[in-house]
Amino acid sequence: MMAFFGFFAWIYLSPLNLFFGPWLGVFPPVPLLIVNTAIYVPLIAYTVRKWLRTMQKRKSGPAAGIDVVEPGKAKPEPGDEWGIAKREYSDSEKSQVIGSKSDIRHPPLDLEDTFFVKTPDLDAGEPIFEEEELKRRAMVRSRVTSGAWSRKNRSSRSVGSLQSPEIAQHGRSTRSRIPVGEIQSIDLPASVVAAVTRTGKFSDENHLKITESDLRERIFSGKTPLTILLVIDVSMSIKGSLKHIRKIIQRIEDETRGSKDRVGLIAFKDSGAIEVQAPTTNWNRLYRALLKLRISGLTPLAEGLMKSLQTVKRERMRNRGIQPLVVLLSDFAPNIPLEQSAGPGHPRYTPVRDIIKSTRILKKNDVPVVPINVNRRQAKWSSILKRPYHQALELATHLRMKKEGYSNAIETILSVPAFRKEFGAYLVAKIAGSRALLCSEVTRADSVIDTLLEAAANTPSIQVKNLKQADAYLK
Structure with missing residues (x-):
């Protein structure tokens, strides 16, 4: 309604009337009327668009978010009667489809009771x-x-592609370590060395004793x-x-x-x-x-x-x-x-x-x-x-x-x-x-x-x- 009355006001009061037509307040001739219309339509469209964007960005104040364009029957909400609604417009109706084909409101075909019982036909297509x-x-x-069949090295054929865990029984033993948790594979030479290091020299009367703290487990490097x-x-x-x-x-x-x-x-x-x-x-x-x-x-x-x-x-x-x-x-x-x-x-x-x-x-x-x-x-x-x-x-x-x-x-x-x-x-x-x-x-x-x-x-x-x-x- 405002745009309609504004159009008539523009026709009678346009600055162009002073240069190419009658005085202000007088209805212009047809050629000037067409020029005024061509100028007014994009100008008012830009103004309305700019106003809407500005109002939607407002977080408070009168008509914040312009919560006045919801579809369906108009239902008042808290704040509407005072013009101080605080939220932006959002579609309250949820889609009936939650899926990648978001434009489909129903399954692409009527799923019969026996649809999922049928085995997919691999021979079709x-x-x-x-x-x-x-x-x-x-x-x-x-x-x-x-x-030569692939880019793998010759030594890596006949094995897997995944690096094995250090305590897994795959590959070759590379080193030893103090056990963490349950011992998977005891490294006997490393355990003896640890016991000797702890006790020092020993004789025939003083036999070497390996305790639990001396035990070492083997670490493997390989592929699974x-x-x-x-x-x-x-x-x-x-x-x-x-x-x-x-x-x-x-x-x-x-x-x-x-x-x-x-x-x-x-x-x-x-x-x-x-x-x-x-x-x-x-x-x-x-x-x-x-x-x-x-x-x-x-x-x-x-x-x-x-x-x-x-x-x-x-x-x-x-x-x-x-x-x-x-x-x-x-x-x-x-x-x-x-x-x-x-x-x-x-x-x-x-x-x-x-x-x-x-x-x-x-x-x-x-x-x-x-x-x-x-x-x-x-x-x-x-x-x-x-x-x-x-x-x-x-x-x-x-x-x-x-x-x-x-x-x-x-x-x-x-x-x-x-x-x-x-x-x-x-x-x-x-x-x-x-x-x-x-x-x-x-x-x-x-x-x-x-x-x-x-x-x-x-x-x-x-x-x-x-x-x-x-x-x-x-x-």
Whole structure:
């Protein structure tokens, strides 16, 4: 209403009327009316926009935050009648979807009662690997004796990739130390030397006595085998990322074939996940398993994580000393929840909350998870914030958390639709205590296995100076 009356006041009192038309207070001719209108419309639009921004930034005083534009029926709140509301506008209606497909208000299809009972059909869809290529690679004999198959040294073939603990019974003894806790392996020569040092010279009548304080244990240096579980997304959404998946798997093969590292394969799509190949050192079996992978259907990411936990538990029943490592290859765009989350009494559609739940269960069971995002377009975050992939996502989350006033990174990601859609890899890494990787970072690395182990062990933290630098850069 104010803009309407202001328009007529501008027409009659415009300074242009003094130079190109009649006197002030007289209706101008049509050409001058058009010029006045063209000037008034953007001017009033800018003024209103500027006023709204200024009022939204106010923390106190009349109409602070302009809490007068809430959708739906108008309901008075404390302070509205006096014009001193203290909070900014926020949508009070929560989304019916908590997931990466934030624009979907219902599941992408009506989930029937038998949907989760059906086993995913691995034979449906486009194959990830070409049959002729896998056959050619399967026929090649592993040149373990010469060490030419991979970049590993000849002396490191037939061993694992993970550095053993000092007290583990792997490798060769390098030194001794005073035992800490239960003694694993007694170093007899070092114990005798310690006893002689304590007692000094001894004769035939004065025999040497070794006490508990003289005991020393051996320290080993060696490598222990890994149990790598490749959890691969074979849904339709990764169709544009197949070459990255092929390259990563080929690099893992180059560094593990011929060693004692075992590799297993789990695929997930549609209603659940399937263990295509149990952990094995025989890559010919893995070739046959990879040949079964075909892309189609939906993305039950949480089911893939839970399936990997089942496999690890089974392997630990056979050998409690295994060192598992779950490598999750996906574009992290889940749209199917866990079966128990889609049952009766669970009206919310929660695929992203379910991957949080699944990752926490793996973390509780001491199963390290390294997420690899095969969507190459996610490199835009590294380009914008000038940081590696994980650090860029962490920095963006902390900046948004600071802006919105949240106290938790996970809460921030779930509250921002754009973050729910693109920050799935960081979400898994944050909970698992690892580092999210982009496919290009993995393929460029000198050693993929070393990169995965570093990502599983190291969690970078944001420093205050990085927040200040990025905040200034974005402004």
